[in-house]
Amino acid sequence: MYPNTYDIPIARLIARPMLSCTSITTVREAARRIFAERCSSIVVMNGTEAVGIWTEHDALSAGEDAHSLDRPIGDVMSSPVFTLGANTSLGEAAVSFKQSGVRHFVVVKDGLSIGVLSQTDIVLNQGAEFYLRLKSIESIRIHSPVTVPDHMALHDVVVRMRAEKIDAVVVEYADGEHGILTERDVVRLIGEGGLGGCVGHHASRPLQTLSATQSLYAAQRYMLQQHMRHVGVRDGEGRLTGLLCFADILQNIEYEYVNELQSALRERDEALGQARFNLRMADRVFESALEGIMVTDKYAKIERVNQAFTRLTGFTEEEVIGRDPSLLSSGRQTPEFYRALWHSLTTDGHWQGEIWNRRKSGELFVEYLTITSIRDNDGNISHYAGIFSDITQRRQAEERLGYLATHDVLTGLANRALFEERLERAIVHGKRRGGKVAVLYLDLDRFKLVNDTLGHNAGDEVLKVVASRLVTGLRASDTVARMGGDEFALVLEEFVDVRDVGQVAQGLLDAVGQAIDLGGREIFVTPSIGISIYPDDGAQAEQLMVLADQAMYGAKSRGRNVFQFFESKMTSSAMAQLETLGELHRALEQDEFCLFYQPQYDLSNGNIVGVEALLRWRHPRKGLVPPGVFIGLAEQSALIVPIGQWVLREACRQARCWLDAGFEFGRIAVNVSARQCFTDGFLTDLTTILSETALPPHRLQLELLESMAMNTREEIGILLRELAARGISLAIDDFGTGYSSLAYLKDLPVDTLKIDRSFLATSDSRNPDGAIIRAIVAMGHALGIDVVMEGVETEEQLAFLREVGCHQVQGFLLARPQPADRLIELSLLRGEVAMAQSGSRNMKCTGGDRSSRQKAS
Incomplete structure (x- = not known):
């Protein structure tokens, strides 16, 4: 054991981000991700809380039943999770592994899970190279390998590994050669599809081996270089006698490691105790040097003073020896004050308090004075000792702080x-x-x-x-x-x-x-x-x-x-807002929100080119509540951030379902607020959502209000370019209602403009609003940007849009916002009618009301 190795905090051993998933991730997908990341475990998260862990060893149970591979990981995970604090030392972690019997700990810092620590990490980082060099492989206890024939069914091998609690088996081939099948191989096979066939087809061969006479250090180095966690052990005659793994190394050096740790900790405690004693002594000397000390005889005649007394009062020792302490009197204390002081000294043996005194220069100062009676062996007072400090500046500071406090x-x-x-x-x-x-x-x-x-x-x-x-x-x-x-x-x-x-x-x-x-x-x-x-x-x-x-x-x-x-009505309005805010918190917790979806059509062929996700609130008493009623309040209270995260996650999840069902919807469009975009974790949350839902980034479109997209702050430009670099489509919503800089617009990675519905109040091309629509369409074509007209409700409006060349439209005439389960049927029907009748003339409205047009932001 080398010095200080046991003091290394385990947070320093976390070399890569923690692999995690949600509880609904399938066993098969979890296995695939574990193997792809070349790690030995995946942590199951519920928000920011680690609720379970699934390891390569757990994969053995999954392999016993092929049907279990598509079960949610939450059904088979190990729970609760064993955790260690990020500041836990390496030595304490090694002991924890020994006592708990587990092979993985989740490392927690400030309440958040930051990584996973395994037994392998302990072996690699405990700094026991010198000890490992001294011990040979044959000096430690290694179990004989469990051997199976190459023609044995892979499923039966996995069942046996589970039953015998082993993490690897040796496969014996007909030609005498050996291979190996490990837990990691089982994880890979689960992720690739299943555990069919014979074990000989899936084992790694040949089995790498070392001589039993080689050192544990050589074994550790060899296993690291070959990226393996098991190696066969052969005796002097070349026979396979054992299978060595990292866990064997950890278990066999544990006793020496813990003894060394305890010895080092004992030495550290002793050194710490000595250091504390020296520190106390230094503090006392320091305090004495800073405080004035005066010793008088029993008649209150000064006998001795220290240098601090001279510094604080200006009087030298020669000037005060034999004199009465009254030479410092300021005249501010009354005779009653001194009578009470002497009464306390004679009855209690001490007095303590604040007193005004005067320096040799005549300057007044406040001192904090402690006077103690010193008695001889007979119990009679022989001396008085006064210790004081100048607290004038402290008193002034207290008065200043008192003023600042009010x-x-x-x-x-x-x-x-x-x-x-x-x-x-x-x-x-x-x-x-x-x-x-x-x-x-x-x-x-x-x-x-x-x-x-x-x-x-x-x-x-x-x-x-x-x-x-x-x-x-x-x-x-x-x-x-x-x-x-x-x-x-x-x-x-x-x-x-x-x-x-x-x-x-x-x-x-x-x-x-x-x-x-x-x-x-x-x-x-x-x-x-x-x-x-x-x-x-x-x-x-x-x-x-x-x-x-x-x-x-x-x-x-x-x-x-x-x-x-x-006026009393003001309270009613404020209380209503507070009630709504409380209900919004509950709505998020009790999953009362839902999404409606409204398709966007290409007039040239009747195809869907996009679907916009629109937020609704299924209130237990008020029924379906449109966002115009509550989104403004959510923006003010910052609830828009978790609500926006929910909308983004749910929309991506639904889009993935449509893809899996073969429904071609183009892109899913989600409104995001400025407050949501400017949170520190927005990009991280977005990455996590896309990863967990497996939605390709190019299938997602984020809609930003014009006032936000045209913000000249540097951060918004950086954010939009980062989103575009990830392949995410960007649209400016309600375009035309704000103040856009065309010079700024051409520099942004925006690919879609959605014209605000207010411009369709009339489709008369001679109307100023009609001219604005025509100009925006022309500008979009010139910049190579798609233009979508929102709020199309009449055939006249549709005809006008065809005339000006705006071919992407969205509105009640074509399709109202619908729940996801009705969208596919509705969209297919509308598309067939559109193609059969050369346009969208028969796409009539069904159901809903105008309030459902409100968006999620």
Whole structure:
């Protein structure tokens, strides 16, 4: 055992990403992936949680029944999963393998599974080369090989391996040659289709062998070089006497390894104990050197002081020996203070506290002083020892921290904590005297524009000016606080009539709305103010703050730069949103979402060229809910990210099913939101979904809103180019409703434009909207981009689109959004009618309503 090897954290041994699958992956597919990745296990995941593991050894059970190869891996996996922390040392891991009897551990870091550690990893990394060189193969116990004839059925061999709990068998051929069949071979055969035929046809031959006299180190190196985990062992006469595997090496060096580990850990603990003792001693010396020490006799005459005393007070030892400690007195302590001090010393034997003293220079300072009575062998006081430190700076820092804990650093106003405290106090006073209290919430309109255009320094200056104007507009008894960002809150007391509050609010609107001079540039910001009244609107501080905040948003909805008193209907609206948000969380957890699919047709031949996935919510009470009702709220709360992941996964899964069924649908189109795209794990999630569903990337089209695709941020360009490089089609949805830069458009890897349905309000080519459609189609043709017209509902619209050359269409006239199980039948019927009658004239609407046109983002 070499020093420090046992201390290596096992996270350093994880050389490649963990191979994983979901619980619905088939046994056959899991085996195929294990063999393809040349690893010995696959971890079954449920989201980010490892719920099971399936190894090459488990493949032996699968091989006993051919029908089990298509079962979900979740039915046969080993569960629960054995785990080790990423910081577990190599030595501790080796012991865990020995005690548990398992051959694989999942390594976990920060709650996430990062890889799998096997027994082979332990053998390769434990640094026992010197020990392995000293021991020969024949010095360890190796079981005799289990031998089977080459004509034995492969299925029977696998059953025997399972029954005898062995990971390999030696195959004996008629010509005397030997081969080998291992668990990994079984995994490969399962992944390739099954376990038919004779074992001799599938075994590896010839069996590689080593002499029993060779060292374990030579055996390990040979097995690594030949990429094998088993090697035959021959005696001096050339007879095959055993089969050596990596597990044998680990088990036979375990005893020496653990003993060495325990010895090393004991030495480390002893060294650590000594180091801690030395550290404590150093700390004491350090503390003593920093603190002033003064020793007096029993009459309080100074006998000794240390250098720190001189540094802190300015008095040398010669100047204070024989004198009374009162030479340091500041005059701030009263005679009663000193009487209490001496009483504590004589009764308790010590005193501790803060005291003001004076340096030799006359400067006052605060010291933290501990005085202890020292008694002789007879129990009489012989000396007093005083230890003190200068805490002046600490006291100032505490006062500063106390201020910062209750005030906003930028404006000097009260912060949220102090505001809530003063509001509570104002409510108590109002209740006592039967008065009212007003809470005002003030938010600056479009303040973000100042930060984005002039920078945060300019924004900070604006906030300071606004704070000053708010303070100036109120009485000294009122409270003004900054709640964070550009939000302020105020507490008004002792007013006669609620109309007085309105007058104050109007005055604040006028004051804050005046021009602000920033380096010669005049800036104008306007506020919106919401007001709640105690006790009319509520009796609790938190309730009044919430209601004032709701009223402030009501003021913004009225056009900004106004004040708004709270009204009860505001609470109803807010509660409805909270209820819907809670139901959305439940809907995601209880699988209440579903997808409808609407095909896109090529007018030239009636074929489907794409299918758009549209989100619906099957509410247990409200029935089918279109996304226009809930998507906006999901965007605001960030729920759109997991919902978007679900939509993408479900759409890809359905597309794979269509491919397997032979239904030609072109591409599956999925709407993605900006918030979803800009999450750190978007590309990783997309890769995982495509991998798990086995959907070819070119079969997927992501639809982005025009405002998002035309965003000039560098990140969106990088993201779109990465998606295109992976073969994923990109479409701009609702094109024409935003502000597109043609120069930027030609540089993006976009292959489809979907014209917003609003332009089809009339199909009159002389109408401006008709001209816009004609221009977009021409532009798309010039740039080599497909153009799809959304919302086709009438024959006149269809005829107009044929006229302008827009051949890809989607809308109620052709097909309404349908569940997946109805789409194939509907699409085939519509395609036959279209081809038979030279167009789509007879593609009439059936079922659904206009609200089903809403998309997933």
